[in-house]
Amino acid sequence: MARSIKPLATPSLDLRITPALLGEAVRARRTQTGLTLHDAAALCGVARDTLMKLEHGTATIQLGSVLQVCAGLGIQLQIVPWQDGEEHHDEWC
Numbered sequence: 001m002a003r004s005i006k007p008l009a010t011p012s013l014d015l016r017i018t019p020a021l022l023g024e025a026v027r028a029r030r031t032q033t034g035l036t037l038h039d040a041a042a043l044c045g046v047a048r049d050t051l052m053k054l055e056h057g058t059a060t061i062q063l064g065s066v067l068q069v070c071a072g073l074g075i076q077l078q079i080v081p082w083q084d085g086e087e088h089h090d091e092w093c
Contacts, residue, residue, distance in 0.1 A: 003036065005031050005034045005035065005036060006031060007028075007031045007032045007034075008024075008027060008028045008031045008032070009028060010025065010028045010029075010032075011024040011025055011028060013025065018057070019057040019058065019059040019061075020057035021057075022054070022057070022066070023054055023055045023056055023057035023058075024055075024057075025075065026051075026054055026055055026069060026070070026073065026075065027055040029073045029074070029075055030051075030055070030073060033073070037051055037052055037055075040069075040072070040073065043072050043073075044068055044069045044071075044072030044073065045068055045072065046065050046068055046069055050065050050069075051069060054066060054069055
């Protein structure tokens, strides 16, 4: 009998993105779709270990792998346009 996947709640997405927040969002999306780590990794074309590290907020995951997982799970990352001359240095890095 297949193991039941408990769907996790979507984290607050109004916060500044961090590796931990992205990991929480990826894990929530995966569990909400009922996918195991193994199945989701296969669907996204990444190693199970890579997906696990991403879900745990490891900051050293390759950007290409992050984008691949997001695309595979239907998570959209968005770049918000900025206005010329806008200054938000306090929000950088």
